[in-house]
Amino acid sequence: MKKQMRNQVMVAKSVTDEDLKLINQYTRRELTAEEVFVFETILCDNEIDRDGEAFSLASLHKFCELYPGKTGIFDHNPCGESQMARMFKAWVEHRPEQRTRYGAPYAALHGKAYMVRSGRSADLILEIDGGIKKEVSVGCSVTRKLCSICGANWKKERCSHAAGEEYGGKLCFAILDDPDDAYEWSFVAVPAQPAAGVVKAYTQKGEFQLNQIDQIVKSLDPNQGEELKAYLSALEIEAQAGRAYLAKLKKEVLSLSCLSGAKIQGDVMQSVIQKMNVQELEAFHKAFSAQLDEPGALQLAATPMQQPQGADSAFQI
Numbered sequence: 001m002k003k004q005m006r007n008q009v010m011v012a013k014s015v016t017d018e019d020l021k022l023i024n025q026y027t028r029r030e031l032t033a034e035e036v037f038v039f040e041t042i043l044c045d046n047e048i049d050r051d052g053e054a055f056s057l058a059s060l061h062k063f064c065e066l067y068p069g070k071t072g073i074f075d076h077n078p079c080g081e082s083q084m085a086r087m088f089k090a091w092v093e094h095r096p097e098q099r100t101r102y103g104a105p106y107a108a109l110h111g112k113a114y115m116v117r118s119g120r121s122a123d124l125i126l127e128i129d130g131g132i133k134k135e136v137s138v139g140c141s142v143t144r145k146l147c148s149i150c151g152a153n154w155k156k157e158r159c160s161h162a163a164g165e166e167y168g169g170k171l172c173f174a175i176l177d178d179p180d181d182a183y184e185w186s187f188v189a190v191p192a193q194p195a196a197g198v199v200k201a202y203t204q205k206g207e208f209q210l211n212q213i214d215q216i217v218k219s220l221d222p223n224q225g226e227e228l229k230a231y232l233s234a235l236e237i238e239a240q241a242g243r244a245y246l247a248k249l250k251k252e253v254l255s256l257s258c259l260s261g262a263k264i265q266g267d268v269m270q271s272v273i274q275k276m277n278v279q280e281l282e283a284f285h286k287a288f289s290a291q292l293d294e295p296g297a298l299q300l301a302a303t304p305m306q307q308p309q310g311a312d313s314a315f316q317i
């Protein structure tokens with residue numbers, strides 16, 4: 001699963017001796033303080049996110065072991081070598097004075113990462129130095145997703161509680177517990193569209209593709225998966241009806257264009273029709289029909305076709 005955190009500030013930090021020691025565990029040769037750029041960010045916290053899920057405190061502590069050494073990608077562009085940063089330290093910050101929506105003391109997972117200074121990383125380093133806000137997304141998998149009301153593990157069973165609902169004044173949400181892997185973290189400069197975020201949340205790597213829908217459905221909770229499948233098949237039925245209407249409309253416009261006497265070769269007209277959208281087809285349908293209804297329509301057959309009224313002017317014939 002992927003979790004996106006909004007508006008996290010990446011703060012540039014001066015390189016300490018301890019940082020260098022940790023960083024050099026991951027490098028082929030010893031780097032000096034001048035060669036590296038170090039920054040800090042919040043990776044995730046124990047607040048309820050937009051999916052109605054929150055990491056347990058134990059999960060945040062487990063991430064402290066899992067994240068160091070993991071590379072991060074900027075702007076989801078895994079191609080640029082200079083765009084990579086490596087996490088070398090992670091820790092949990094406790095803010096007891098601040099409470100989560102479910103009343104627990106707030107805690108956040110901080111990460112420290114480094115980049116090697118080079119011509120190609122200069123712009124990015126400048127951005128981070130300027131305290132630019134970015135969205136951080138962390139990729140991880142957890143073995144347990146617990147109902148906050150009764151403790152049922154939603155990965156295995158469903159209970160009667162639903163995330164987002166209140167039961168006896170207590171908010172129900174999913175507690176993400178026992179992470180077994182942290183596979184990546186990344187920064188997104190432009191906030192993702194909420195809808196795109198949802199789709200991306202269920203793809204582990206790479207770009208979303210239509211043929212991944214089956215895999216996405218399989219990766220969901222059984223209940224969520226069923227809902228999505230039902231929704232998709234309802235959409236498919238609508239799409240079939242839409243395709244049938246479009247085919248019928250194209251056929252009729254072609255016949256009408258012949259009947260109205262438009263002096264366009266059949267195959268040219270057919271090729272143009274194939275490129276039209278529904279609104280354009282409907283406009284041509286109306287125009288050709290009106291032409292046929294006019295008195296003396298057969299005489300019109302002998303005159304060059306006029307630009308049908310209401311038709312898209314982009315489609316001049």
Ligand SMILES: [Zn+2]
Nearest residue numbers: 147150159161
């Ligand atoms: Zn429950």
